[in-house]
Amino acid sequence: MNTIAEHIADFLKKYPPFDNLSFQELSEIATSIRVINLEKHKLLFHINDILHDSFYVVASGVINLTVIADAEETLINKCVEGDVFGLRPFFAKNNYMMTAKAREESIIYAIPIATFRTFVTHNSNVLEYLLESFASNSSNPNEIENLHGKLVSDNIYYSDQKSEMQYFQSLSYNTTPLKITTSSIVQEVAQLMTNTITNSAIVCQNDLPIGIVTHTDMSTKIATGRYSISTTIDKIMTSPVVTIMENVSLAEAQLLMLKYNVTHLCVTNDGTDKSTVKGIISEHDLIVAQASNPGVLIKEIKRSKSAEDLKSIRKRLTELIQKSLHKNIPLSHINNIASEINLAIIKRSVELAILDLGSPPVRFVWLSIGSQGRKEQLLSTDQDSILIFEDVTPDKYRDVKDYFIKLAKRTTVSLENVGYELCPNGHIASNMLWCKSLTDWTKQYSNWINTPGENSNEISSIFFDLEIAFGEHKLEEAIQNVIFNNVKNNVLFFDFLGNDALRKNSPLTFFKNFNVEELGVNKDKFDIKTRALMPLIDAARLFSLSYSVKGVNNTYLRFKQLSIVDPRNSEIYLNCAEAFLTLSKFRTLEGLKNDSSGQFINLHELSKADKEHLKNAFAPMRELEELIKTKFKLTQFS
Structure with missing residues (x-):
């Protein structure tokens, strides 16, 4: 046997399922293996590609496995040394359901299926290992005790076809339209x-x-x-x-x-x-x-007659989210579905208020802000909103505003009954401050941007995350234009926002322990919202405003978009996008488990592997912090 094949056989022997084979069997396999050198970002196979005649083992480097979710590429797994992937040709006839791309320069062993199949049929341990992996939904590399040599399923949407999760699978359509x-x-x-x-x-x-x-x-x-x-x-x-x-x-x-x-x-x-x-x-x-499927919920929302009806639908959405997470559906995908249902509930609440009050005197728009505005509200957290109505003559202003305050109060009370708590900071459309005309809102945003911190200690950053729930698109566009026109080359604004983003406390102490709460009911718990998610949310917003990234409010999608508009730092942005999904999943699981907002993580209930997984998600934050300081020339806190 030649020395290269011998070297490959030695390597494979260290990892499952090859550790179930004799050295003679491995030597036979090794002589038929093809060694592939993949440059950074080079594809091995793409979603919907015809199946290859081999499966793959990572000899060195990292391979990213991704699926399409929300019309975006979503990372499902990272394959490192010893990991086996691309098994679909063993068990299925249809095309690849994932994309495999080199994250860095990598060496891959391509093992011909024709050669390997003999050893599978004669070794029940190998067969069981492969079958178990292929049928599993495991998309979390840390779930298998964080060991190298894991076997990665590329069958992310495998299901018994009995649950609604099949509706997350790709849809067949007419590819030869007229x-x-x-x-x-x-x-x-x-x-x-x-x-x-x-x-x-x-x-x-x-x-x-x-x-x-x-x-x-x-x-x-x-x-x-x-x-x-x-x-x-x-x-x-x-x-x-x-x-x-x-x-x-x-x-x-x-x-x-x-x-x-x-x-x-x-x-x-x-x-x-x-x-x-x-x-x-x-x-x-x-x-x-x-x-x-989730579309049925939307139809029921449209037919709802009361907050009680909407509340039962919101409860079913929570169950859908829980099932989706257990099925390892990509979180960005779940987010997209949940946000559409949340927005539909808000829209219906506004409609019911209009049915009670009568037609509005002028056109208006109801905008969700904060987590709803970013389409990140998987859990029943509080409601944040603003209302903008068309400009009217001074003599009509008071009556018009009175109508919209009444409308907003009915809507926010209805949403509170559904299960969305009122914002503790009063950032809701029923507040006189946040229900006003387009001209008043234009002045408000101009003041926030051009004289930050002058009239208050902080700009409420959530007002820059807007999503239309009901009403006139042109009013929303007008406000977006005011924002982007005012922030352009505005050094003072970005200095203020940049320092605000840097001011958040670090998630880890100097000794790499979790920075936990020291007092109160959440003593010894980890505040994942303030210490981990908010720095990422703030940074994504900061860079998006700076690079005039319009129409994208979701933190994950903002980072994905930033990797395109600022390619020199794409690696940092993509790592942050991945970290944001990981942290969001931790928070969502905590919230579902305790019927809470999931803000405070009970570290004692996490496994050692989960704690490491959580800490690993903090890794990109240091680079992101340095990027903020460099980009906005910030050397110290203001």
Whole structure:
């Protein structure tokens, strides 16, 4: 046997399942192994790639395994020396369900399945080990006692198909949609739709989607005689079309259809209408795939008549979150579903208040701020909100404001009855300070940004995390413009916000122990919100405002976006994104266990491996702190 094969056999012998094989068997396997050198960020296989004829072992370096969630790449696992992955070809015929990418320069051993299969069939220990791994949902590298040589499942969505978790799996859709142009004639399109037995056609310009025509358009606009059959399609199309990235789950697709009140979603290359069309998802696709899923909750919310109805739905959402976590569904994915349901509950509460009070005198917008504004509210934490109404003449101002204060009070009381506690700092729309006209809000934001700390000891940073729950989008856009126009090159503002971000206490003491509470009811517990999550939340907001990252409020997604806009520091941002998910999961599990906000972690209840896992999540914070100091030229606390 040659020395390279001998070296490989020696290496494999140290790790399961190879430690169940004799050295002679390993030597035979080693002679057929292919050694792959992967450069940093190089792909080994991609989601939906055709299966390879080998599975893989990490000889050195780190391989990241990711899935698509929230139309984002989400890290599921890190494979280090001795870890086995890419087993799908052993047990399944369909394509890869994950992407494997080198996090750093790595050496991988590719073991041909044809060669290895013989040893599997003759060794029950090896077979059981592989089967157990493939069928497991383990996406936490620390769950297997944090040992090297773990076998990583690439079957993250494996399930018995009985629970609603199947609705987090990718949805099948029509990959050959009917494409037409704006100048197409209605009669010809109707004929094409009949011939191809389809109920929709995507209107494209340079292969980019600009609109959609459905069977409903034909029956309501053509069959009724409103338009002639000889008219061009641009007269009856719906524009813009709602676009989405592929690998969307049934749950997400249904939520989007309900949110935008559409029956079709256009699948594009990057999920926007600025890239080529890949397919179409219809309501029929959902009906075929559907049984019971989070979309049902949205429908029930829309039909709710009282806070009591909404409360029972919120309780079911908590159960859904708990099941999702136990199934190891990616946290970013759970967040997306939960936030849509939370926003729907807020929206319905506003609607019920309007039904009680009568129509509003002018247009307005209800904005969630804080954790709801960042779409990070998995647990029933407190409610934070502001209300902006259109400008009115001075003589009408008082009456208009009175109406909206009444509306806000009814809504916040209703939400309190649902289970969202009132903000202890009074950051709610029913507070006179946080319910006012667009002009007043413009002045408020301008003052906060241009004279930070002058009228108060702090800027309430949560006011910069906004998510529309109900009302006029243009009012929300106007406030976003005020924010981004004022923060541009504003040294004083970033100095204030930067120092505020740095002022948070460290999660660990000088001796690397947890910085726990010293007094009160939470004595000896770890405040994961203040000491670990808030520094990441504050930093993500700070950098996003600095780089004018618009339309992204979620901390995890902010870090992902920052890794693109500031590629030199992408590694730091991506590590922070990963750390944020880890810490959020710890907090959520604590909250679900104790029916609390999960802010204070009882360290005595954590295993040694969990404590290490928690400490490891603090690692990127030091680099992030240095990045803040460098970027904003901060040398000391102000």
